[in-house]
Amino acid sequence: MQEKYLEQMKNGKGFIAALDQSGGSTPKALKAYGVSEDQYGNEAEMFDLVHEMRTRIITSPAFDSEHIIGAILFEQTMDRQVEGRYTGEYLAEEKGIVPFLKVDKGLAELSNGVQKMKPIDNLNETLNRAKERGMFGTKMRSVIKEANMDGIQEVVDQQFEIAEKIINKGLVPIIEPEVDIHSTDKEQSEIILKQEIKKHLDQLSKVDLVMLKLTIPDRANQYKELTEHPNVVRVVALSGGYSREEANAKLKENDGLIASFSRALSEDLNINQSDEEFNTALQEAVESIYDASVNKNI
Known part of the structure; x- marks a missing residue:
């Protein structure tokens, strides 16, 4: 199965959906979805609501492997079920979409x-459970706010x-070392970041494989x-706070x-939204992001 997933990740046409908002970012995600903080009384209710939102996205006919090759899940999402199956299992078997797990805390x-x-407490235990739940890989995020050589090296x-x-x-x-889109020296940070990443990549053995999740660079093809x-x-590429229209335009370059x-x-x-309205809105988003991922201007 891992070989099949690897082939899909290397050569599949499409994009990876990030459905991994965690405790800190969940209230903001729910608010954007139309659920205010006064609509849940505690963290458990909050996570129930966000799982309902994610389930609605994942089970939508618009969420398909023709456009989406992978999906990143929050730990609770991995451990919960969609239509009677663990989320990763549902994605892989029902949708043909490769599951990943966010592991950072x-x-x-x-x-x-920076x-x-x-x-990351209990990393070993989390990775073992990720394998049991059928995850292909993981994701972990850091943030770079200034072009500080020492800080970027540490990240x-x-x-x-x-x-x-x-x-x-x-x-x-x-590996996700995000460069803040509001950074005043974003391009310089990206130059340093590329050098540091390449230095580490060159030290890996031939069989060691990674993926990179990076902010869309200021200089095209950086x-x-x-x-x-x-x-x-x-x-x-992460959208990083850009609107979908902005992110798609930058991605195409x-x-x-x-x-x-x-x-x-x-x-x-x-x-x-009604199911029809929801599915139509999601379909439009999926198709536009897919188009930006596979159809380039250069």
């Missing part, structure tokens, strides 16, 4: 212009250190060399990049 405080990941060092543990478990890590690296399965959007995928969805 959020961001540490800002230091040296936010590294908080310690990339931490990402690859944890990635090695994930690879050793037989999973493919998605990451093209990374998309062609033999240890990189795929480079995907970058050969080899495909989308892994979250907010830009779900921005037009609302809990009060």
Whole structure:
């Protein structure tokens, strides 16, 4: 099964849906969906509501493997069920979509212009459960806010250190050092980031495979060399706060990049929509992101 998933990730036409909002970002995701904080009384009710939202997305006919090759899940989503099956199993068997698990525990405080990941407690146990639940890989996010050489080195060092543990478990890590789109020196950060990533990629053995999830760069094709690296399965782009229209336009300028959007995928969805309205809105989003991922201007 992993070989089948690997082929789909390397060569499949489409994009990766990010459905992995965690505790900190869930209220914002629900608010955008039309669910205000006064509509749930505690964290358990909040997570029930967000799982209902994700289930509605995943089970929609618009959410299909013709356009979507993978989906990133929050840990609770992996452990919950969709139509009587664990979410990853439903995605793989019913939809033909490769499942990934977000494994980071959020961001540490800002230091040296970056936010590294908080310690990932029980990583080994989480990875074992991810394998049991049929995950192909994982995802973990850091954030870069300034073009600080030391800070960016620390972010990339931490990402690859944890990635090695994930690879050793037989999973493919998605390394996500996000560059803040509001950074005043974003392009310089991206130059440093590319150098640091390439340095680590060149130290991997031939059989060690990773994926990269990067902010769409200011300079078109800034990451093209990374998309062609033999240890990189795929480079995907996050929307990072851009609207879907902006993100799609920027994505089209970058050969080899495909989308892994979250907010830009779900921005037009609302809990009060009829199923027909919901499915139509999702279909429009899916088709536009797919088009930006596979049809390039260059």
